[in-house]
Amino acid sequence: xxxxxxxxxxxxxxxxxxxxxxxxxxxxxxxxxxxxxxxxxxxxxxxxxxxxxxxxxxxxxxxxxxxxxxxxxxxxxxxxxxxxxxxxxxxxxxxxxxxxxxxxxxxxxxxxxxxxxxxxxxxxxxxxxxxxxxxxxxxxxxxxxxxxxxxxxxxxxxxxxxxxxxxxxxxxxxxxxxxxxxxxxxxxxxxx
Numbered sequence: 259x260x261x262x263x264x265x266x267x268x269x270x271x272x273x274x275x276x277x278x279x280x281x282x283x284x285x286x287x288x289x290x291x292x293x294x295x296x297x298x299x300x301x302x303x304x305x306x307x308x309x310x311x312x313x314x315x316x317x318x319x320x321x322x323x324x325x326x327x328x329x330x331x332x333x334x335x336x337x338x339x340x341x342x343x344x345x346x347x348x349x350x351x352x353x354x355x356x357x358x359x360x361x362x363x364x365x366x367x368x369x370x371x372x373x374x375x376x377x378x379x380x381x382x383x384x385x386x387x388x389x390x391x392x393x394x395x396x397x398x399x400x401x402x403x404x405x406x407x408x409x410x411x412x413x414x415x416x417x418x419x420x421x422x423x424x425x426x427x428x429x430x431x432x433x434x435x436x437x438x439x440x441x442x443x444x445x446x447x448x449x450x
Contacts, residue, residue, distance in 0.1 A: 260387065260434035262396045263303070264405050265294055265321075267313040268427030268450060274345040279311040279336065283320075290427045291317045293450040295324035299431070303327065304394040307386045309335035309401060317399040329399070334382035337401035338375040342368030355403070359419035372417050376407035383408065384437055392434075402426060412442035423447040 269287035283291060294300065294317070306329035308318035318329035338358065340346075346354060354366055362372035383398065390396060406422045412432050415421065428447035436442040 260392050263431050264398045265429040266402045267317045270313050282312050283316045290450045291320040295321045302395050303397045305396045308399040314399045332386045335400050338403045339370035362417040379404040379408050380411050409445050412436040414440035425449050
């Protein structure tokens with residue numbers, strides 16, 4: 259069986275004048291991403307797949323440099339599309355994110371619907387895994403929102419923010435087969 263790890267990018271440099279997908283890791287984020295390369299499973303990873311957003315790519319690059327691995331970019335693994343609102347101040351963002359998870363079939367402020375983002379991330383992870391040999395462990399570097407949606411799918415659980423990470427730069431491990439049989443049980447985020 260192929261096991262995988264989904265790792266979210268750690269802290270970023272927040273700049274309201276820069277599109278969110280172009281935000282890079284902060285100094286703290288880089289330090290914490292380097293911790294990911296030291297996790298007990300890290301030396302077993304054979305492939306790295308990242309979203310096309312700068313912060314996820316930088317996370318993949320830091321992990322890959324520590325283990326001599328290159329990463330592959332799958333643009334469909336991006337965070338939920340929030341381009342309609344762009345940057346939101348933290349308190350407002352949290353309110354809208356709560357609404358995003360609370361009603362997955364409705365678009366909140368023209369954001370991508372949670373159910374659509376979930377379908378996209380699950381389909382994207384499946385596509386990324388298709389050419390990879392069954393026994394090769396894979397690291398995905400991505401984003402907390404869609405990572406939570408992926409986790410909900412793997413557990414065959416309703417979409418809810420109850421499964422959201424508490425801090426950026428967290429990870430969970432899953433089996434490739436859970437993408438189909440949804441037999442993931444009690445998955446939870448672990449902080450770097």
